[in-house]
Amino acid sequence: MDAMTRTLVAFHAHPDDEALLTSGTMAKAAAQGHRVVLVVATDGALGLASDDFRTDGDLAATRLDETRASAEVLGVDRVEWLGYADSGHDGPVPENPPGRVRFCRAPVEEAAERLAAVLTTERADVLLTYDAAGGYGHRDHVRVHEVGARAAEIAGTQRVLEATVPRDTIARAVRLAAKVYPFPKEFDPTSFERAFTARADITHRVDVRRHIAAKRASMRAHASQASNDGSQSGDRTLAAFLRIPRPLFDLVFGREWFRDPSVGRGGNGTGADGIRTDVFEGLA
Template sequence: MSRTIVAFHAHPDDEALLTAGTMARLADEGHRVVLVLATDGGAGLAAEELRRGGGLGTRRLEEARRSAQVLGVARVEWLGYADSGSGPRPEPDVPGVVRFCRAPLDEAAERLAAVLRTERADLLLSYDANGGYGHRDHVRVHEVGALAARIAGTPRVLEATVPRDTIVRAVRAVGRVYRFPAEFDPTSLDRAFSARSDITHRIDVRRHVRAKRDAMRAHASQATGGGAASVGEGGQTGDRTLAAFLRIPRPVYDLVFGREWFRDPSLPAGGPVRTAIFEGDP
């Protein structure tokens, strides 16, 4: 039985990092997969030449479309909001631009609900309450997604996440080949994502890990430098975390990225972990 899945993400490239394997697997199994992006990612870090003229958001949306094509996604939608930025405070408002974190919750949820209704979505993929590592736009995805599903009557929501202990191990593995910026605090991960006991679904995506890696490659702007957050040794501009992931040898990459995790908020914590999105699927 074919279903329709809407994957809701904060920025272009988030889909490649969090749910690309599951999206590719579901598309390969004959389901319709739709990608909805809250923002254009225009406040993301990138090499200076990519940021000139305010064109980074347009470029990143096009990268997301290339990523979606690799994954077998049938439709890509942008809700029309601007990236709120990852600094201590949201990016300033400018005329005609609404930062996602400042968008009225009801309005943003209705925009997403319109897609859910049009698609008659059987499932919404969203984020956990922590918004993963806590980016303000990721937290807003959780809030907007939960409300939109209620408005549209979407029967199921799965919140993309990672067991905290797994992400800590992954960061340590990446740290062996990549020097993280000085301001990166690994202990912040102790408060990120979800406890293992909260995980309800563990999806094996190793058969689709090549598509996931290709989806990461599609976001070429996010593998470039971008100021202090990507300064490498000697003060030279270094590459970004996405580029570091893509340098991981395939056997290690498959181990780190070969599974994806979700939390079903309708299920009690601590129960059996499911290995398929839909009952009866392989």
């Protein structure tokens, strides 16, 4: 990696998304002295949570506070919310709340201009976003891909990396975990066999094992999303992940993967298999 300080912007759909896919990479960059910015598109108000987190009627504020707590343990320098409302995952998109727009209804160009303003101000070198399918298909995640790609064009950001996981690896890990941990009834383990990215298309693999404590703390910061309202037969997905014993947790979450849509695998990375191991590698 070049000796100069870089700026990494991680763009996510909801509070807590950063914890699973990019928190290790963010913590690693921060520890190396780079500037790290977290941008969330929505307030996460339609996320599942127990009544304990809904008593004040403002789950959105709670989730944004959790995001700031997550960012603090990762060493993030700035947190921005683009101002959009959560679109929800299943069923028809709810009506827009007063004064705001569901993210999946937001015009791509308008949302991209909002994100591009952050990228330009920060002189971002790398933008982390999602693949065209939105990972596992959430409509807000798909919109993150669309908005992120356009914002990078507007701002002239050097590199866009799509946060992902190898499809075969995650499917196998989920199958194994399902034998031990009771996932909630809304969780479909087979969905991961159709989600994310084929291993052959992944261009970057980042070793974050030295920052696994920060990644785990980032997950733990999103307490509302690990809560159970009593109607579920088992742990929420995030809670189940946090219950994994530390050695296995390190194995499962100790690497983070990305795809650079502008280049092929090419065999020109620093890893033994040709995959790049640093998100800043090769930047001008």
